[in-house]
Amino acid sequence: MLPALMLGALGLWLGAPLVSVAPNRIVPGEGVYATELLGTVLALSALLPLALVAGAGRLPTLSGLRGALALVIALLAGLPLLLAWAAQRLVTPELPGARLGIGPAWWGLLFLFLLALVELRTRLAIARLSLWGLLLPVVLVWWLALDGWLAPLALVQEFSGRRQQFATALVQHLALVGAAVGISLLIAVLLALAMRHNPTLRRTGFGVLNFLQTIPSLALFGLLLAPLAWLADRYPWLAELGVQGIGWAPALLALVGYSLLPLVRNCYVALEAVAPGVLEAGRGMGMSRRQLFWQVRLPLALPVILEGVRITTVQAIGLTAVAALIGAGGLGRFIFQGLGQAAMDLVLLGALPILGLALLVDGLLGALSRQLQQGADA
16 A cells, blocks of 8 residues: 555645745745656655655564654654745745645645554554654644744735634634534433334334435524524523524534434444343342442443544534624634635635544544443453
8 A cells, every 4th residue: 555655645745836925915835846846856856755655565563663653753754844945945034924825736735644543553553642752743743843944834824814703713613623522322222222122113213213314414404493483482591591583502412412323323233232141240239220230231332432432523514614604603604714715725725724623532532432341251
């Protein structure tokens, strides 16, 4: 796989614009290739580390894989330095409104290098914590670049002009996701417990939840608009709480609706999958039904339940972006503002944090689930 990844990196390095330069925010940027930015000789010399990483994939000795890992880490650290170099070379004081955009080659190289990092981590069986220790120099370089070297970058300029708005949108996004997942988890546990003792409720419940998943998010927001507006008009205390046809209320209800199916399914399967022999052993020890649930069934089911929480949270992080269309706030507001203004860097200001949050939550909850599973197996 490493040779294929490095071959793709080679094609991007030589065949696609690395960055773009625009005289202002409105005019589209003009692409700049690596050979134009660095010169032909220096650009071609950068192919050596790509060839060495590809060679390590063809001859996978332990020392070769470790060397390839070091090269990939160095390449990741070099990506922000490339942007810093481009900012110094291409954005001059004579053009105070000029902006540096990130080109398709840069994004593609970042993606391919990260895939190579995952491949090498798997081959070398490196623990996640150890890998983060190895990546600390990369994080430091990126931090320094963003802190002082990349001021002309269009994405940085969009953020600099909207710091307070960004902080507010991030808090709104996290609050909606947290509330939706928390409420959904509570409902899912209660439904799963009831479904275990009521086959009719199980069939009906899963049918309704499956139907909810088929409704497009925008259509569900529209369906909630009229009844919530009527409730706000009928009961003034609901309006005082902010419940209305637009805003956080329909967004929260829609997110809860979309989150219920994976959570209920995982909770039900997890509680049903506990081995009968384990429960019989608990009864033989004199445990009551309450003790069996809290001390045996729930701890053994927890890893599978947590997998449902992971899937639901990642899904909710993405769906919350759409809620910006009905005035619920969140990071999606930057995405739709950017689309309306044809400002792709503004779109990235909303999209990249959503992607980062999803990856972070997926990694943390996935690691916690595996840890609980190992404890349950032991």
